[in-house]
Amino acid sequence: FYRLSLESLLSRNESLPRVIAMEAKLNALLSRPESKDLQLAANRYLLEVKKGADITAAYLLDRHGLTLAASNFLQPSSYIGNNYAYRPYFRDAMEGKLGSFYGIGTTTSDPGYFLTAPIEANGEKIGAATVKISLENFESALIRGGDTVLLVDAFGVIFLASVPEWKYRTLHPLDQETLRRLDASRQYNNRPLPPLDTPLRLQSDPLVIRTALPNAPAQDYLMQSKQTGSLGWSIVLLSRTKQERQNALLAGIAAGFAMAFLLSTVIYLRLNAKGFRERRQAEAELRQAHKELELRIAESTEDLLLTNASLEERIDSLKTAESILRETRDHAVQAGKLAVLGQMAAGISHEVNQPLTALHNFTDNAVQLLDRGRLDDVRENLGLIKQMAVRMGNIVGEIKNFARRPPVERVKVSVADVIAQAQMMVAPRIRQVGALIDVQSSGELLVWADQQRLEQVLVNLLINALDAVGEVAGQRIHVRVSDEGHQVSVSIHDGGAGIPEDVLAHLFEPFFTTKPVGKGLGLGLPISRMIISELGGRIEARNHETGGAQFTVYLEKA
Ligand code: ADP
16 A cells, blocks of 8 residues: 555656656757746746646756756755756666656755656757655655555665654665765765664565564564565565564453452452451452552543544545545546547547648649649549548548447347458458458357447458458468357457567557558557447457467357
């Protein structure tokens, strides 16, 4: 839970430096750093970003690591004029990588997580955009949470802790080389980093260790640790072992019994040994003991109430954390939708641009030809214009089909019929490619489907297979229909180059295509998957062991 909260906090701002790096105002300042107007524009822009993204600071470094603009330009502790060339994140950015780093600010002394992206012009790195994110809220949530949680860097330095006394101490003594590296990057601003009194060694498996937390005796703890983030950090949770808790409970109960037994023995002895008068006195003592007992019960009840209240507090803070997580997840969902929208816009404009440019040229031609009285050529041009219009119409049609689909109707459908029909529809393309479609089936099989929609899926898969084998005569595409008990599978296996690993992950995303303009819109597979899942089946893609891609559709047998 703590790890997930931290990772969501870090990843939320991951793309921010790249976005900032695209800003033209920063680029302009990098080429004319002395311009006061450009400085002001860049500073204001960075301040806007800081406010909008709710981060600690955003700033711009030139190729030498010098800060040219910063969101804190109005503050006395502004970064402007400081040189951060010694920070590893700057060096990473200058190598074209996304730099990330956690350390104490050398200007402000506040710790933070730094993320940096290179700014490039004409293929050269001319500067870096950096953001600083504070983990302060996360740390206070840790302290409020009541658990013993430590965040440890790759060297073993505890840089965040729910136990303040352990912050900036190391799990074990550091070697000279590590100390030298920490010094060079001023990661912890040259603070002393004393080791813990009892060294701790992290392990991937949970482990029982004996150590003393500040202001507490040495005890057994269950130590659990997990790697987190991209900087080799570990998050460590120390919890009292169950054994330890049981021992404490048993010891308490035993002491209680012993007390009660002693008390009653004392009273009994006194009652018996002395006379009547003394018995009365004993009675008084008994009453007193009774009162004491009541007092003690009241005290325990109060303890219980207190414990209860602190439990309720913890539940409350967990609830808050949960709502933060939910919000983060909603953000992520929204970001995912935006990404698909961006992909869609890019796909469509890419696809529509070519016929649009052609339309422009043809209309210009037509006008010139008309002026010269070459009517036959005008007619031919108009024919081409119509072809372009039809092509754009097809693109729009495909998108409409994707957005608004009529509901499917499931009836008994013969798989052989659907395959024959689909084959007929792609016949011209089969002839053009010169391929052979080899269909094998284990008997006459029926499935629950919608004939037309299933045809559409098979046409999509066949066209992809034909595209994959290319125009080499005699290529075979194998279509296999198999009886799989309560399901029927139809697999299409081509002899093409197969699907590269990075393509495999995006295959079913709308508008994902590796084909050139005019060849594919990247909607075939996502539409196919939607149809098959509406029919209650599923579609799978893999690379066949003998080479080539294999797509398999599973449907319910009728
Ligand atoms: P499109 O065919 O318009 O590109 P699809 O959604 O049908 O859209 O396919 C998406 C991508 O999946 C293709 O661009 C191609 O990279 C890959 N792909 C699909 N079928 C095959 C296949 N049989 N062999 C190799 N790659 C394939």
